[in-house]
Amino acid sequence: MFTILLALSAGMLGYFLTEFGKREFLRESEAAINIEIAMLSTLAETKNDNLVPYIKRRGDNDPIVRFRYESVNGTLIAGAIDPMPNDIENFMEGVLRFTLNTADGAQVFAAKIHTFDDGSRVIVARNVNELITSHETLKHMTWMVMVLMLAVVIVSFGISYFVVSRINRIAATAQNIIETGDLSQRLSIDSEWDDLSSLATVLNEFLEKIESLMSGIREVSNNIAHDLRTPLTGLRSDIEALKNQPADPRKIDTLLADADRILGIFHALLRIANIEKGKRADFFRDFDLSRLLLDVAELYEPVAEEKMVKLETHISPGLFIKGDRDQIFQMCTNILDNAIKFAPPHSVVRVLAAVDGKRIALRVEDRGQGIPDHEKDDVFKHFYRCDSSRSTPGNGLGLSLVQAVVNQHQAKIILEDANPGLCVRILF
Template structure:
């Protein structure tokens, strides 16, 4: 069952919308508390300062005689505070607030607000009125112009924060919708692959700047590798069935022919040869599988590639002399690496064996080991027909045999083992046309 694309998009949109709503609510609450706490601090500070003044004034016993000198002195000492002292009838007795402001507003319970003319123009004042026992009243006012300016700046800052948070909300909505939709799309593709078994499907990549696109690219490479491995398993299975069918059919026919007959030693040798051929195929497959799984990695030690190449040349020299083929062996510099000597011997032996098979009689096979920059390089070059460009990658597959090798003995696993050993040693192997012949080039990391 395929996952509906509409359902995936709807789900990602809902999740992104929920995230946006939560972020918007958080921004609104933050701005509210900034403004409300600023207003409360402004009122608390102003009212506390006025209450201190009134507390001082209410402590005087002889109200008029003590108040007037105090008011004059305070007016000189502190330009922020102003007074208006009047009798029961509202006649001014002292202070600088004269006349009484016309436009008075209530800021909060018991606190009034109005504007007064100062040296810097009209500015805002907050005031409270205290009535004495004799019925006279005094208005204590404080200049709150700077406090109001600070409070307005706080409001502007709060709105700026709100606008920035709105931008963050919109960007977050886009990012969250993008991220969730990509994740859901990856999940939908993965689920579809699981349900259908179609490994040819790939994740859609419509951008290159985000990490999810990089992840999708890695997953596509992962899927391609799995698909290639699965195809390789199927191909190997088919090749095994094809390669074993002929010897098994022949073996069965030979055994069938021996029924009710006297068995000669030569016939037993023939049957054993067929069985050994089949066992050799399975042994090669198991050997390649063990190498690819890294089961021999614990045998890595310092080895001299020049010595190994020389041993391989000595082993195959009698076979080469039968066809009048000569080895041209050259080694130079420090050519030691960290590796498995037995596996490396098998690698070079397979390559030299192939070179002898395809090299013409009375030709030369060049074997060289040396340093090239930071690498140790091994070159094996023959003068045979070479390999077509479209077959250079295929020859490393299990049981693959090109047109030129169908008439030669072998089971098509030699170069598969070569690649497995090279991979075990983190070496790079390439095949180049030498005109004539084939040049095999292997680059190893030197021994550290």
């Protein structure tokens, strides 16, 4: 509809400019000629023989106007139009058009004929060559405007077709996802230069994120069921075995330990969920990361000594960051706990922190078995445990919490090989 209306507007504009321009300059010329004829008629009625001198004087003073005053039999009495031109045409009703030679070459004149009462007549011609040239220029410009508007019509139709077809494809894909629940579908992208392609790219990333989250939810649900089934089964068996038997403090302690382990898993999951919500970001404050790391190292010094692991710290003073101190403390304890847990006896675990360019870099290195490259992205998933750590106590939620805290503080975590061992590097 827009294309059709724009095309009609272009046609009407072109017609208006050409026809209106032509009529206006013809009316102007006819009005000027009528004034000349009225003056001549007035002079002819006075019968003072002023008509011929006026025609001569007027023709000499104004080169735009030319006259031919002739008798009844056509003999020239006065005026510069002699002889009569042969290319006389009708300009419009009552107005003639012909060509006369001038100092500037052949020029187009518009003329009218007036007959006096005695039968003589006068031809009054006015040079309209400049007006015709202007009208031709206007016609050319009108055609240029119409061509440009036609281009606008074509481009607008192409854009509308392109936009509507892309939107319909996006809507069809979205509707299909709603009906089938298949989040693996993606919007097709034919180009990279237009806004709709950028929108489709963002929507594809959005769908990919949703698919990843849904997959994570399913995986977490399966892992929760798997990790809780064993302790709950054992807990039920132990409780059932206590029926009709005297209370055994050792059995009760075992049951409490199993219950605490289950509660610990749920507590860890809830803590990760609260961190990922990001509700505490408004309460971030500046604090001394150097002091916090020294506190963490001091807390885990006895744990390291018990495992016969040497704990070294190389922490630059005055490293201040903005964040949640409790979350960062929990994150650091998780990383250091893992490093000591997997470090072999008589090895070294290092905690390093310093300014690295425009960032603060925290490094925790151990000399354990490390993490294979193909598992470095998976270790941050809930309940994921490497093959080498299956026999080590834990629930696979430690690094998930670390990742949640890192994301909350817009930091970056990188797992690197320490050759041997693992280096956990965090950039604030």
